Amino acid sequence: MEPDLLQNSHVHYLNINEDFDFGPKFKKLRITDNVRELQTVIRDKSTSRGDFIFFADRLIRLVVEEGLNQLPYKSTQVTTPTEQVYNGLRYEKGNCGVSIMRSGEAMEQGLRDCCRSIRIGKILIQSDEDTHEAKIVYAKLPPDIADRKVLLMYPIMSTGNTVVKACNILTDHKVREENIILLNLFTTPQAVQLVQHKFPEVTILTSEVHPVAPNHFGQKYFGTE
Template sequence: MKLSDSKHDGVEDFGENLKVLPTSDQIKELQTILRDRNTTRSDFKFYADRLIRLVIEESLNQLPFSKCVVTTPTGASYQGLKYQKGNCGVSIVRSGEAMEQGLRDCCRSIRIGKILVESDADTHEARVVYARFPEDISRRKVLLMYPIMSTGNTVIKAVAVLKEHNVAEENIILSNLFCTPFAAKSVMAAYPQMQILTSEVHHVAPNHFGQKYFGTD
């Protein structure tokens, strides 16, 4: 599956490190259901989980692979691929936790850390309340999970914490469902070497269940 080039999809160009899932009827249907104010809470969760799985699957495609040879049950050799060691997930609590199961469904033994970032009610300034990572996170590729970005402030703060733990900017991939153009610009300006994979860059946020289920910055 080829990722969309924003310059050719009617979306502003945010740089080569922001990738958008290619538009398909299935993805457009999922996005439509998640934005529909008449969608029930149970339906929202079901279809959000489907979209999360698609985003996680494509995020994993951005991780490095190495060639390998395995022997089939018939004794033949098969030229294949395997993930290079040193990958982990980090969810931004609480909304990012909704994406953890999708990652575990694809990589059941992957280690997952957490960051809790809160925004000041008056100034909207983000501050880190809690962070827990694998001890060797500085040597790992990190899938940072955060479903909805409105301003990008929470992600910017979370990435700053990862960099404080010596994670290289180019080793971070943000897995995201929806982000606004403002958030995309803000995050890419702050961390131009980080990759962002999202299903859609749009001004309109998901419906009220999305705000309750995921939260937003």
């Protein structure tokens, strides 16, 4: 069996493993050639910042669209311009987004493009310089968040610690665990396992599970390299 990470002189080869099974609360985008190209450009160190943002926004949009499929809908009828009755669906009211700053803010526009008037809260979590423990610095959430479904946005999950802290904040504000849907682009297996261990009812949606996450995402996207 080939290892996930091989070393040959100065080059590391990342092999993709598609066999992770984390149960019904874990969901992954269907991997098409289009999705794989987006992932490839984002991981490529030679990608310009302009191209990086363009391709990242495309992948974000796909994840957001799939995340919307996890929300509750209700049946409805509308009348068409030709006076025909059409049986369709509408979102049930009571959804919001929460971005984990700063990288999570890259996903906000993608959510607004799909849900024009959705409310978005923010959580800032930083590592302590001495202990390296993730600590809550700031949280601004809708006052009625306990009654809402929450699309929690965080593009890169390496350890899962930051997402666990964010979920702690949400549950402290009386958000039900099963009402939290994590929208993520890239995650490691151990990060998924940690979040599922701490919050087994949280839905995790990602585009890729890989032992090596592209941790340069936030710096490249916001130009802080």
